[in-house]
Each structure stands twice: as C-alpha cells, then as structure tokens.
Amino acid sequence: RGEKDPFVARCLSEPSAGQSLAPCERDIQVGDDLSLTYRFPKEFLGDWQALDAAMTAEAGRMLKAGH
DSSP states (O other), rough: OOTTTTOEEEEETTTGGGGGGGEEEEEEEEEEEEEEEEOOOOGGGGGHHHHHHHHHHHHHHHHTEEE
C-alpha cells in the first residue's frame, strides 16, 4: 500500500455479527478535513483491496459531483 495508511476494519463478534447485514466498518480519509465510515459484510474482508479501492473511488466521484 505504499505510503498509505494500513487497512484497518472493525467487525462485530458473534452473536451480534449474525444479526447484522454489515457487521464490519472502516473509516477512510476522503478529503483534508473529511472522513467516511462505511459498513460491509465480513465476507468482503477477503477482497479488501478491491472494496477499499471502490469505496475510495466512489467517494471521490461524489465529492467531485458535489453530492
């Protein structure tokens, strides 16, 4: 990941995790003074690079479009 921050996510443990559609969450910086928290299923952890890239790209598109 070069100079970027390491991937860190928090996930609920059982039994709470079994009651949630998206038991994991991650915070990323998307601007100078702006962060984004997103939630996702635990099964997505295996492909965290693609998930992180997609979320970062979507946040960038939203900021660019002014949403």
